[in-house]
Amino acid sequence: MKLPLRLLxxxxxxxxxxxxxxxxxxxxxxxxxxxxxAVTTDGLWVADHLANRVFLLDRQSLEIRDSxxxxxxxxxxxxxxxxxxxxxxxxxxxxxxxxxxTPLFRLGQGDNEFLRPNxxxxxxxxxxxxxxxxxxxxxRVFTLNGxxxxxxxxxxxxxxxxxxxxxxDRREILVSDFGVPDAPQVRVYAEDGTFLxxxxxxxxxxxxxxxxxxxxxxxxxxxxxGHLFLVDSLLGQVLVLDELTGELLxxxxxxxxxxxxxxxxxxxxxxxxxxxxxxxxxxxxxIEVYRQGGVMP
Amino acid sequence: MKTSRMILLLVLPxxxxxxxxxxxxxxxxxxxxxxxxxxxHGSASDTGLLDELSTEATCLACHGxxxxxxxxxxxxxxxxxxxxxxxxxxxxxxxPHDNRTNSKGGxxxxxxxxxxxxxxxxxxxYPDAAIREENKVLGxxxxxxxxxxxxxxADFNRGDGLGAxxxxxxxxxxxxxxxxxxxxxxxxxxxx
Numbered sequence: 001m002k003l004p005l006r007l008l009x010x011x012x013x014x015x016x017x018x019x020x021x022x023x024x025x026x027x028x029x030x031x032x033x034x035x036x037x038a039v040t041t042d043g044l045w046v047a048d049h050l051a052n053r054v055f056l057l058d059r060q061s062l063e064i065r066d067s068x069x070x071x072x073x074x075x076x077x078x079x080x081x082x083x084x085x086x087x088x089x090x091x092x093x094x095x096x097x098x099x100x101x102t103p104l105f106r107l108g109q110g111d112n113e114f115l116r117p118n119x120x121x122x123x124x125x126x127x128x129x130x131x132x133x134x135x136x137x138x139x140r141v142f143t144l145n146g147x148x149x150x151x152x153x154x155x156x157x158x159x160x161x162x163x164x165x166x167x168x169d170r171r172e173i174l175v176s177d178f179g180v181p182d183a184p185q186v187r188v189y190a191e192d193g194t195f196l197x198x199x200x201x202x203x204x205x206x207x208x209x210x211x212x213x214x215x216x217x218x219x220x221x222x223x224x225x226g227h228l229f230l231v232d233s234l235l236g237q238v239l240v241l242d243e244l245t246g247e248l249l250x251x252x253x254x255x256x257x258x259x260x261x262x263x264x265x266x267x268x269x270x271x272x273x274x275x276x277x278x279x280x281x282x283x284x285x286x287i288e289v290y291r292q293g294g295v296m297p
Numbered sequence: 298m299k300t301s302r303m304i305l306l307l308v309l310p311x312x313x314x315x316x317x318x319x320x321x322x323x324x325x326x327x328x329x330x331x332x333x334x335x336x337x338h339g340s341a342s343d344t345g346l347l348d349e350l351s352t353e354a355t356c357l358a359c360h361g362x363x364x365x366x367x368x369x370x371x372x373x374x375x376x377x378x379x380x381x382x383x384x385x386x387x388x389x390x391x392x393p394h395d396n397r398t399n400s401k402g403g404x405x406x407x408x409x410x411x412x413x414x415x416x417x418x419x420x421x422x423y424p425d426a427a428i429r430e431e432n433k434v435l436g437x438x439x440x441x442x443x444x445x446x447x448x449x450x451a452d453f454n455r456g457d458g459l460g461a462x463x464x465x466x467x468x469x470x471x472x473x474x475x476x477x478x479x480x481x482x483x484x485x486x487x488x489x
Binding site: 032034035049050073075089118119134160162178215216218233234236255256257263264266282283284 | 350354355357358359361362363364365368370378379380483484
């Protein structure tokens with residue numbers, strides 16, 4: 001082979017190698033995990049607010065298995081019948097994707113259906129999704145096909161709902177309400193929207209005293225045994241409350257930026273198989289695991 | 298669970314901030330006044346006093362992702378964590394207590410400009426609003442003028458070294474443009 005030809009071949013090979021290396025692009029990393037789906041056999045879906053992506057984590061190792069881009073500033077994420085529902089805060093909409101990230105449809109009218117969609121929850125038995133609309137001050141209800149169920153929950157009562165969960169055993173909807181300007185609370189509703197009870201964030205205790213239980217209520221979940229697990233982003237803890245009385249039973253985790261410490265945690269879920277408690281630790285960009293942390297005596 | 302420190306908070310302002318009017322911007326006042334941050338309702342610190350870490354937790358509970366107010370993030374291009382040297386927290390740029398007068402005789406908006414370095418002990422009070430250069434020498438502050446962002450020109454990049462970004466950044470980049478139109482506060486001013 002002539003030298004110029006050989007050179008050409010060499011350059012060609014280099015180019016191919018180079019472009020292969022280029023295609024082998026870096027896996028996207030989590031920047032700001034904010035909300036978690038329920039744990040499924042596939043794993044755990046995580047909405048990343050600043051990366052504008054949702055990530056699928058391995059159920060055991062919590063390593064990133066997959067991810068796809070979604071709309072601006074994702075918040076709540078729910079998986080139901082092979083579909084991923086993602087609240088896209090800055091577009092005021094909830095988009096529905098298949099498991100590989102192909103957009104399928106959007107709830108209601110799509111863009112600006114919501115003022116500021118935040119947390120979401122699934123009522124599998126009734127085929128409904130609940131969307132906490134922070135600015136509208138209510139929980140919107142949609143069917144899994146994307147049509148408005150025709151009623152909202154907590155209208156005129158909720159001040160600043162951040163997150164919502166559904167208790168499938170008691171068939172109740174539990175809402176984190178920042179409360180401002182009232183006191184923070186978790187408000188509990190029946191499936192048809194009837195208000196049932198409030199778990200207050202502060203209780204008065206004597207003369208000047210106000211005893212605080214929580215102040216910045218975010219993501220929440222229940223264990224089916226009467227316990228409510230509630231994340232307080234300000235305290236940097238998961239609080240375990242009696243689901244009926246709101247009594248504080250236990251706290252999990254502590255605030256800080258060190259290993260295993262929580263800084264601006266925003267959501268919590270329990271792996272029903274292992275009893276592990278998983279927390280979206282947003283600022284350090286990690287999912288924290290408390291082994292068996294979701295198991296209460 | 299924390300019990301209120303109301304008495305401490307009633308006394309503190311008189312002890313520590315003599316003759317200093319603590320007017321709050323309406324948004325913070327209307328929420329819970331001083332409690333908005335020195336919370337009696339479960340706070341990020343045990344004393345109601347706030348250091349860099351607890352301040353950040355406090356502000357972000359409302360201004361962070363999925364909080365209840367306008368989103369903002371600290372300026373942290375080097376991916377540090379709060380408390381580490383070089384981490385540019387809210388308190389480098391904002392005085393949570395009040396909008397301050399600046400060296401041009403006007404009043405800054407958006408709470409831009411601190412009144413003392415929270416690392417100073419005892420505190421030295423600055424006559425004019427300033428921004429702290431956390432990245433360079435600890436405790437070095439520079440006057441800042443941030444009066445209006447309606448036209449999006451002068452205040453970010455005034456050309457006199459007093460703008461909120463030009464204090465630390467070479468004003469050659471997109472001169473006289475509203476920096477936050479592209480560098481979103483919610484991402485900590487990262488490039489789009």
